Amino acid sequence: MNIAIAGAGIAGGYLSRLFLQQGITPDVYDGMVHDTRCGYRSCGWGSPLGIGTYLAEVGLDVKDYLIEPMSSMNFDGLVATTPLCTLDKPRLIRDLTRGTWVKRQNLDLEEAGDYDIVVDATGISRALLPPCRSDLTLPTLQHRVRVESRGSKRLEAGVYGNRIPGLGYLWVFPLGDDHYHIGIGGIGLARLDTLLDRFYKDMSAEYSFTTICSCTGVVRVTSPFYSTPFYSQKSRNGTTPQVIAGVGESIGTVSPFTGEGIVFSLECAKIFADSLPDYERYTRSVLARFLWMKKERETLDYLQSRKGKGGPRLQDRWRFVCSARRSGIGLPLLEAFRRIGTLSQWVEMPGELE
Numbered sequence: 498m499n500i501a502i503a504g505a506g507i508a509g510g511y512l513s514r515l516f517l518q519q520g521i522t523p524d525v526y527d528g529m530v531h532d533t534r535c536g537y538r539s540c541g542w543g544s545p546l547g548i549g550t551y552l553a554e555v556g557l558d559v560k561d562y563l564i565e566p567m568s569s570m571n572f573d574g575l576v577a578t579t580p581l582c583t584l585d586k587p588r589l590i591r592d593l594t595r596g597t598w599v600k601r602q603n604l605d606l607e608e609a610g611d612y613d614i615v616v617d618a619t620g621i622s623r624a625l626l627p628p629c630r631s632d633l634t635l636p637t638l639q640h641r642v643r644v645e646s647r648g649s650k651r652l653e654a655g656v657y658g659n660r661i662p663g664l665g666y667l668w669v670f671p672l673g674d675d676h677y678h679i680g681i682g683g684i685g686l687a688r689l690d691t692l693l694d695r696f697y698k699d700m701s702a703e704y705s706f707t708t709i710c711s712c713t714g715v716v717r718v719t720s721p722f723y724s725t726p727f728y729s730q731k732s733r734n735g736t737t738p739q740v741i742a743g744v745g746e747s748i749g750t751v752s753p754f755t756g757e758g759i760v761f762s763l764e765c766a767k768i769f770a771d772s773l774p775d776y777e778r779y780t781r782s783v784l785a786r787f788l789w790m791k792k793e794r795e796t797l798d799y800l801q802s803r804k805g806k807g808g809p810r811l812q813d814r815w816r817f818v819c820s821a822r823r824s825g826i827g828l829p830l831l832e833a834f835r836r837i838g839t840l841s842q843w844v845e846m847p848g849e850l851e
């Protein structure tokens with residue numbers, strides 16, 4: 498049985514390591530076509546410390562990638578405790594694929610024809626699977642910034658929904674010393690650069706900002722449920738069966754509320770490695786494990802619809818509370834329920850959206 502993995506990102510890199518542990522040597526492809534200075538896909542590098550469990554399974558130690566804990570974060574003015582941190586994601590991806598010869602080229606459907614199993618771990622590209630049945634993506638803009646404090650206070654880690662007109666948020670993730678990722682993402686948002694500039698201007702009395710690099714990106718907030726099919730089957734040369742199956746963001750394992758996909762892509766790759774070759778079981782397991790993503794997606798759909806203009810319903814607010822709890826964010830329950838985080842525009846300034 499010969500296997501190819503298209504995509505040596507988080508999901509593909511992790512899966513290749515899990516396969517090696519199972520005695521399977523896959524061919525891994527990645528053209529690394531990224532318009533970013535770091536050479537990897539644009540990402541905030543934020544993760545729960547719990548990612549360590551997944552890394553330990555493949556012999557890696559989370560401490561080797563830890564940049565900064567974000568044990569306290571500002572959420573629209575509310576400071577809460579979190580189990581989040583920033584990780585050196587480029588280094589992690591390099592280590593995940595260490596010991597595997599990654600072919601520096603993209604895999605297309607024609608070349609994929611040489612393999613019995615092809616894993617589509619191509620993230621947002623979803624280069625080999627048929628399209629998602631109902632895709633939803635949001636654009637992002639992120640800067641790596643040097644921040645100098647004009648006083649003694651260091652810029653705190655934070656997430657701000659109230660700086661976005663609609664569904665999305667601005668994030669401030671520390672990268673050690675005086676460096677930060679400061680980014681913005683939102684459904685249907687235009688002029689992300691203007692919104693980021695406004696943030697710098699608003700903070701300019703306390704901090705000065707120097708942009709080191711800037712990159713745009715897109716996040717799939719479709720949810721797995723709306724990203725089906727997860728696999729397709731055909732026969733090669735009229736006889737030999739071939740399966741193309743997706744893992745990670747290609748099949749939507751990203752939180753629709755937060756855009757967080759690193760740890761869920763690892764989890765998805767692990768489910769795949771444990772399910773192979775039962776693709777129906779894989780599909781069922783992913784849909785069941787990430788059922789909450791379907792609910793978050795439905796909230797986004799509702800809030801974008803005509804009916805949603807009136808604001809979030811009880812279940813939308815509850816889903817937000819669940820999202821914060823799932824991430825281990827210690828927001829006071831009632832306050833979280835009232836503010837509803839990334840959806841706070843609807844609560845704080847409902848008139849502005851009409």
Ligand SMILES: Cc1cc2nc3c(=O)[nH]c(=O)nc-3n(C[C@H](O)[C@H](O)[C@H](O)COP(=O)(O)OP(=O)(O)OC[C@H]3O[C@@H](n4cnc5c(N)ncnc54)[C@H](O)[C@@H]3O)c2cc1C
Binds near residue numbers: 618624
């Ligand atoms: C601006 C931004 C900030 C984000 N911040 C965070 C964050 O802080 N925390 C978090 O958890 N998540 C974050 N995410 C989401 C997270 O980056 C992704 O969900 C996660 O990286 C998905 O992993 P993946 O392996 O499925 O896909 P990717 O990491 O995107 O990897 C896919 C790989 O496939 C390769 N590829 C593409 N086409 C082909 C092809 N035809 N053949 C071979 N290879 C191919 C690409 O080069 C890429 O290396 C962010 C996303 C963006 C855009």
